[in-house]
Amino acid sequence: MVKTRFAPSPTGRMHVGNLRTALYAYLIAKHEDGGFMLRIEDTDQERFMEGALEIIYHTLAETGLHHDEGPDKDGGAGPYVQSERNAQGIYLKYAKQLIEQGDAYYCFCDKERLESLSANVGGKEIHIYDKHCLHLSKEEIEANLAAGKPYVIRINMPTEGTTTFQDEIYGNITVNNNELDDMILIKSDGYPTYNFANVIDDHLMGITHVVRGNEYLSSAPKYNRLYEAFGWEVPTYVHCPLITNEDHQKLSKRCGHSSYEDLIEQGFLTEAIVNFVALLGWSPAEDREIYTLEELVKAFDYRRISKSPAVFDMTKLKWMNGEYIKKMDDEAFFQKALPYMKQVLTKDYDLKKIAAMVKTRIEVFPDIPELIDFFETVPEYDTSMYTHKKMKTNQESSLAVLKEVLPILEAQDDYSNDALYARLSEYVKENGYKNGYVMWPIRTAVSGKQMTPAGATEILEIIGKEESITRIKAAIEKLSTATAE
Numbered sequence: 001m002v003k004t005r006f007a008p009s010p011t012g013r014m015h016v017g018n019l020r021t022a023l024y025a026y027l028i029a030k031h032e033d034g035g036f037m038l039r040i041e042d043t044d045q046e047r048f049m050e051g052a053l054e055i056i057y058h059t060l061a062e063t064g065l066h067h068d069e070g071p072d073k074d075g076g077a078g079p080y081v082q083s084e085r086n087a088q089g090i091y092l093k094y095a096k097q098l099i100e101q102g103d104a105y106y107c108f109c110d111k112e113r114l115e116s117l118s119a120n121v122g123g124k125e126i127h128i129y130d131k132h133c134l135h136l137s138k139e140e141i142e143a144n145l146a147a148g149k150p151y152v153i154r155i156n157m158p159t160e161g162t163t164t165f166q167d168e169i170y171g172n173i174t175v176n177n178n179e180l181d182d183m184i185l186i187k188s189d190g191y192p193t194y195n196f197a198n199v200i201d202d203h204l205m206g207i208t209h210v211v212r213g214n215e216y217l218s219s220a221p222k223y224n225r226l227y228e229a230f231g232w233e234v235p236t237y238v239h240c241p242l243i244t245n246e247d248h249q250k251l252s253k254r255c256g257h258s259s260y261e262d263l264i265e266q267g268f269l270t271e272a273i274v275n276f277v278a279l280l281g282w283s284p285a286e287d288r289e290i291y292t293l294e295e296l297v298k299a300f301d302y303r304r305i306s307k308s309p310a311v312f313d314m315t316k317l318k319w320m321n322g323e324y325i326k327k328m329d330d331e332a333f334f335q336k337a338l339p340y341m342k343q344v345l346t347k348d349y350d351l352k353k354i355a356a357m358v359k360t361r362i363e364v365f366p367d368i369p370e371l372i373d374f375f376e377t378v379p380e381y382d383t384s385m386y387t388h389k390k391m392k393t394n395q396e397s398s399l400a401v402l403k404e405v406l407p408i409l410e411a412q413d414d415y416s417n418d419a420l421y422a423r424l425s426e427y428v429k430e431n432g433y434k435n436g437y438v439m440w441p442i443r444t445a446v447s448g449k450q451m452t453p454a455g456a457t458e459i460l461e462i463i464g465k466e467e468s469i470t471r472i473k474a475a476i477e478k479l480s481t482a483t484a485e
Contacts, residue, residue, distance in 0.1 A: 002034030
């Protein structure tokens with residue numbers, strides 16, 4: 001059975017890259033009716049952040065990536081938190097086994113000595129350990145341990161030959177063994193490193209497919225060396241391409257949309273985010289872009305993941321979000337839009353009608369206030385807006401039309417959209433005008449905007465008779481002044 005895991009560190013908000021890893025791991029497992037596991041990798045105690053665990057659980061629940069086993073769902077492979085596994089002595093037991101086999105060793109070197117080992121490779125300063133402590137005698141080691149001297153446990157990597165490993169996306173990759181450092185397995189605080197713990201845990205928990213970012217490609221030979229030393233089967237590796245911003249730089253926290261929470265706060269829908277993230281590096285076999293999570297499970301073939309970096313295209317995400325907003329249930333949309341409408345509207349308007357107007361015209365919810373603020377009050381605007389080539393209007397013609405429609409609107413009692421439209425259409429017909437010739441000046445007069453989410457009569461209906469007359473009169477005055485100059 002296929003079994004994948006998502007193993008985040010509780011260090012803050014969930015980065016888009018982490019969400020993609022979780023999503024791909026989930027899709028790979030579910031596509032094959034396999035299991036998806038959550039494991040918490042909290043070996044880096046310094047970076048542990050209060051409340052980060054809750055963020056992980058919340059994000060997975062919201063996005064629908066429900067794990068089959070984890071800290072809150074015991075599937076028999078627990079504990080599922082690395083600090084708890086460490087407390088049981090799991091990692092130290094396996095590290096000591098490697099020492100006994102000659103595949104690892106105690107290292108007592110202090111900070112100063114380690115810093116002196118820096119070497120310049122290709123203009124970069126790197127630290128490669130020189131195996132100094134590998135050659136300590138048994139007596140020296142025992143004496144150091146008895147004296148309580150701080151130590152780490154390192155892997156003994158071969159220095160000659162090459163190591164080849166296979167990745168499902170990048171194919172066979174060969175590295176020279178002399179480039180591989182004797183990485184630390186157990187740190188001086190007694191905690192395992194990520195590199196060691198994830199290998200032990202993946203094996204003991206029966207993980208068949210390991211999904212992670214391609215920044216871990218260079219570490220894969222070290223992991224394989226561990227699998228080899230223990231005589232364990234190497235899992236299937238699926239390394240995902242880097243996610244960059246529009247400038248092809250690594251997606252960082254500074255860009256403002258690097259985490260799931262950032263995007264939610266910016267008014268994106270969870271379903272749109274999941275759909276968008278799925279396409280960051282993966283392309284479906286069919287020519288379509290909108291997928292539900294269930295459809296992604298059916299369609300997902302990890303062999304179609306790209307090697308090339310995936311660009312986080314904000315324009316595309318906004319378009320996709322707009323498509324999801326259009327499909328929303330009207331009541332659900334209204335509830336979600338309400339706080340944004342209340343930012344700019346205090347008058348007693350029919351907010352449900354206003355919500356229906358904006359639903360097909362926005363891409364994200366924060367677009368709403370700017371679209372509808374004119375309902376509250378007409379902004380300052382330039383009378384040149386009355387001039388419209390297509391509608392064949394100018395300031396003079398607009399003034400004449402507004403003066404003519406004012407008594408009609410004053411005499412009108414029924415301010416429903418249909419009744420207003422019917423009455424103004426009569427006026428258009430009687431005078432042999434085109435529709436836009438009349439409606440453009442009215443809409444401009446009552447909104448003060450070039451773009452509105454609704455036509456003239458819909459706006460008149462919302463603001464009501466009294467406010468409509470007030471705004472038309474103000475526009476007549478404004479145009480009279482402008483045309484007299």
